[in-house]
Amino acid sequence: MQSIVYHIDPLLEEPASIQASTWLEAIPELTAVLPGYRHIALTQQAGLALEPENPLELVSLVPAKPSLLGAAQSRQQLLRAWLSKHRPGLFISFDPESIPPPGTGNTILISSATTLLSGGSKGSVFSGFFKKVDSVPGFQAANVIVVPSNADKDAISERFPSLSSKIEVIYPALQEPIEPLGWSQQEQVKLRYSGGRDYFLFAGELSEDHEPIGLLRAYSLLKKWLMTGMPLVLAGSATKYTPTLEKLLLTYKYRTDVSVYPDLESSELQELVSAAYALLWPLEPNGRVLAKGNGYPVEWAFNAGVPVLGSDIPAMNELGAGAALLSPPGDLQQQAHSLMMIYKDEQLRNSLIAKGRERILKLNRHNTLMAYASVVRNFCG
Known part of the structure; x- marks a missing residue:
């Protein structure tokens, strides 16, 4: 059975954003429209647990003991070793700084032009394994980059034309409907x-x-x-x-x-x-x-x-x-x-x-999840 791995650590950062929290709630629903796969929530944070009814399997990559390499490099090695060993059908990330280097499997990056073009970096967990190539940043290793609008796609393509063919547009309409108040x-x-x-x-x-x-x-x-x-x-x-x-x-x-x-x-x-x-x-x-x-x-x-x-x-x-x-x-x-x-x-x-x-009949969670499921099936069948 193929595995779909969701690297959820970027969604757990503090302070928690509404969009990140909504994604955490929506991922289990995405598994429901993608039956027949092993769905894994991958984390490098200690002490994390999922609710018993959550359909995701939690995999924690936490070092058993401190490493002489330091925390960042230790996380790099653990994640790269895990991906190389298990070779999941798809690795889904929400952080451009956590895209693994080529050769470790298919990757989907869910991001935006604001994030990708900001030039800021918190320090990639893979920063020691790849460098910029022809002025294109490390997130070029993703097979698909999902952005929320064609305007985002155009902004990224203008800066990095070689990435244009990798970009898919799916607006993240993942909010639960709210009713009008009396x-x-x-x-x-x-x-x-x-x-x-x-x-x-x-x-x-x-x-x-x-x-x-x-x-x-x-x-x-x-x-x-x-x-x-x-x-x-x-x-x-x-x-x-x-x-x-x-x-x-x-x-x-x-x-x-x-x-x-x-x-x-x-x-x-x-x-x-x-x-x-x-x-x-x-x-x-x-x-x-x-x-x-x-x-x-x-x-x-x-x-x-x-x-x-x-x-x-x-x-x-x-x-x-x-x-x-x-x-x-x-x-x-x-x-x-x-x-x-x-x-x-x-x-x-x-x-x-x-x-x-x-x-809102078109801009809703069901349609968004079906669009993501279509992108996933292109890799996993």
């Missing part, structure tokens, strides 16, 4: 986060890449035009930039109408999305691709019947497919106008909600 539940959420008022919501990583200052400027224009009391809520994973953002808000003219909620639990963030008047994701991103493909708030909004506003960039066009109201990046006047239209035009708002519900 009136009383919505009111409770509003009381907790916005003083009982309807609110615009940005839900995502609170990072400089999403240029929240641009969003605040567009919001300022809206306040100037309409004198509306509808607040703006920013919620999501904190980053090194988050304290800077909070400090800047202390001098913001409309600071009493802006709230920041970093590092909420996933369930709390879902409630915020479900009760929002509109989701802003994001209005002024940096570049043409969504950061790491983490558009999960958009999936939640489509499911919950919340209209989505975003940037007119290739990746967002692919994700929304006409179900979101888009503005040119950097065009504060148009961004503010979009906010005003969604605030004043109930027919437009209802139209976007309906289109979002149509979009």
